[in-house]
Amino acid sequence: MILSIARKEIKSMFASPMGWIILALLMFAFGTYYLNGVNDYFEVMSGAIRPAERYGVTQFVGQTVYGLASFIMLFAVPLLSMRLISEERRSQTLPFLFSAPLSLTDIVVGKFVGLVAFLSILIVYIALMLCTLNIWSDIDFGYILANSLGLFLLLASFSALGLYFSSLTSQPVVAAILSFIALFALMILDRFFAGDPSNTMSQLSLMKHFQSFAGGLIDSGDIAYFVLFIITFLILTIRRLDADRLRG
Amino acid sequence: MNNFTVEAIELTRLYGGRPAVSDVSFNLTQGQVLGFLGPNGAGKSTTMKMLTGNLAPSAGSVKICGIDMIENPKEAKALIGYLPEMRPLYKEFTVDEYLTIAARLHKVSSKHIKKAVENAKARCGLSHMSKRLIENLSNGYQQRVGIAQAIIHNPMVVILDEPTVGLDPIQIRDIRALIREIGGQHSVILSTHILPEVEMVCDHVQIIDKGKLVFNGSIDVLKRQRIGNKLLVGFNKTPDIEKLAKIKDVTEVEALENNMVRIRFAEGKLPHEAIVQASVKNGWGLYQIAPDQTSLEDVFMQLTFQDVAAPDAVAA
Numbered sequence: 423m424i425l426s427i428a429r430k431e432i433k434s435m436f437a438s439p440m441g442w443i444i445l446a447l448l449m450f451a452f453g454t455y456y457l458n459g460v461n462d463y464f465e466v467m468s469g470a471i472r473p474a475e476r477y478g479v480t481q482f483v484g485q486t487v488y489g490l491a492s493f494i495m496l497f498a499v500p501l502l503s504m505r506l507i508s509e510e511r512r513s514q515t516l517p518f519l520f521s522a523p524l525s526l527t528d529i530v531v532g533k534f535v536g537l538v539a540f541l542s543i544l545i546v547y548i549a550l551m552l553c554t555l556n557i558w559s560d561i562d563f564g565y566i567l568a569n570s571l572g573l574f575l576l577l578a579s580f581s582a583l584g585l586y587f588s589s590l591t592s593q594p595v596v597a598a599i600l601s602f603i604a605l606f607a608l609m610i611l612d613r614f615f616a617g618d619p620s621n622t623m624s625q626l627s628l629m630k631h632f633q634s635f636a637g638g639l640i641d642s643g644d645i646a647y648f649v650l651f652i653i654t655f656l657i658l659t660i661r662r663l664d665a666d667r668l669r670g
Numbered sequence: 671m672n673n674f675t676v677e678a679i680e681l682t683r684l685y686g687g688r689p690a691v692s693d694v695s696f697n698l699t700q701g702q703v704l705g706f707l708g709p710n711g712a713g714k715s716t717t718m719k720m721l722t723g724n725l726a727p728s729a730g731s732v733k734i735c736g737i738d739m740i741e742n743p744k745e746a747k748a749l750i751g752y753l754p755e756m757r758p759l760y761k762e763f764t765v766d767e768y769l770t771i772a773a774r775l776h777k778v779s780s781k782h783i784k785k786a787v788e789n790a791k792a793r794c795g796l797s798h799m800s801k802r803l804i805e806n807l808s809n810g811y812q813q814r815v816g817i818a819q820a821i822i823h824n825p826m827v828v829i830l831d832e833p834t835v836g837l838d839p840i841q842i843r844d845i846r847a848l849i850r851e852i853g854g855q856h857s858v859i860l861s862t863h864i865l866p867e868v869e870m871v872c873d874h875v876q877i878i879d880k881g882k883l884v885f886n887g888s889i890d891v892l893k894r895q896r897i898g899n900k901l902l903v904g905f906n907k908t909p910d911i912e913k914l915a916k917i918k919d920v921t922e923v924e925a926l927e928n929n930m931v932r933i934r935f936a937e938g939k940l941p942h943e944a945i946v947q948a949s950v951k952n953g954w955g956l957y958q959i960a961p962d963q964t965s966l967e968d969v970f971m972q973l974t975f976q977d978v979a980a981p982d983a984v985a986a
Contacts, residue, residue: 423775423777426771426774426775427775429771429774430760430771430775433763433767433771434760434762434763437762437763438762513758513759513761514754514756514757514758515758515759515760516758517719517722517724517752517754517756517758518754518758518772518775518819519775520722520723520724521722521723521724521747521750521752521754522747522772522775522776523743523744523745523747523748523775523776523777524744524747524775525743525744667723667724667725667726668726
């Protein structure tokens with residue numbers, strides 16, 4: 423049943439120009455950065471004479487592209503997640519889902535899976551793009567894998583948070599702004615506490631946990647953080663929808 | 671185990687302490703069409719939301735074919751088709767796409783989805799609209815899609831909240847025929863403001879007012895109440911009221927404007943003949959004699975405004 427909802431969400435994303443435009447713009451941006459990265463690599467590396475300053479093309483290009491991806495998704499995900507529930511609230515289509523034989527968990531997880539599946543298109547696209555480097559060099563697949571996993575978890579967290587804010591309001595734009603502010607705050611939280619890295623607050627930052635993936639390190643602690651983050655917001659969303667049923 | 675398709679047991683719903691629906695109980699058996707009547711804000715939609723599990727009742731319970739809505743919502747919801755007041759349509763999809771999604775969400779097995787969609791479209795007269803975007807359909811056709819969505823999985827109980835709102839007379843006739851057809855195999859609950867509609871479609875009526883059930887009975891009871899033991903008689907000359915009142919079986923005579931007279935008579939008697947004869951004998955110039963029908967609106971008013979004359983025979 424979760425998959426039925428996810429299919430419906432993906433279908434509706436592609437039914438409007440919104441989904442196509444966002445995909446096209448993002449792919450264009452990533453493609454440009456990828457090309458720039460490849461060009462810059464030779465310039466920078468020819469300048470770095472000492473071997474210690476040289477590093478692989480995967481890391482050099484990957485850093486640029488994944489760095490951009492994590493930043494640009496901060497804007498893109500709220501735009502995609504905003505309509506998940508608030509649009510249904512506004513056009514009063516929620517009773518359609520509520521009166522179907524589905525649990526609230528099915529509905530919320532289905533919507534979440536739908537959005538993440540849509541975003542995964544981009545993750546796969548970036549990974550494939552970087553793999554083309556393998557044609558003329560010997561690339562580090564582990565680095566791409568770690569970054570893809572990190573980006574996947576990061577985007578899934580964005581989606582879960584966006585879904586929650588979407589369930590709070592019946593105005594998609596309000597949902598988008600709220601989730602953007604919340605995500606932005608969570609992203610730069612570690613900057614505020616840069617002087618004291620052991621501070622608990624900085625541990626809450628999404629960016630801090632993405633950093634290790636960006637360096638090619640898969641840390642179970644970071645995976646646990648993202649998974650807990652996602653579960654928390656999904657549960658909050660379910661609770662919010664349940665409140666609709668209870669309080670009306 | 672009884673064979674009620676819907677059982678509502680003492681349903682109560684409070685909104686901030688104020689009861690929107692209080693102590694509503696009723697049952698429905700298979701093949702019945704139940705009309706739900708009531709003025710605005712009486713609690714019709716709230717009751718329907720509770721029946722379909724969209725709203726949790728503050729007290730009481732709902733059973734669909736014996737399955738409790740609160741304990742086993744998934745199983746109970748699978749037996750219901752619901753069209754809310756605001757049509758829950760995804761306007762970016764075509765009719766086919768939307769109905770396929772509806773079928774899939776209602777657990778129609780993937781082999782039968784195509785057939786179910788075709789069937790629902792045929793029943794609602796949508797077959798030639800398959801590829802149209804719902805957004806571009808007229809109001810009436812959108813309503814049909816809403817109804818198609820509610821019957822696509824062949825549910826035991828179909829609940830329609832004001833299904834004929836915004837339709838043209840021809841479409842209303844089609845929809846009524848459709849409701850009667852559905853009512854043949856399933857139970858149907860529909861709410862409406864249009865009283866003649868209830869008379870045409872339903873075989874069971876409930877009138878709800880201020881959250882309380884004020885009438886629950888068969889449509890015949892309502893009809894009988896409507897016809898009553900009254901005659902409306904018109905004369906050319908002013909008749910003698912006393913002489914009229916003395917005619918056998920006449921219980922009450924009330925003079926109205928334009929020499930019209932309303933005559934009440936005893937239950938089961940037919941004083942019509944005697945009245946005509948009296949008129950001929952006295953030369954009153956009778957020109958009209960007809961049963962005085964209380965309009966359904968009047969019955970409705972009587973039931974919903976209890977301070978105006980207590981209703982004669984309210985079947986509980």
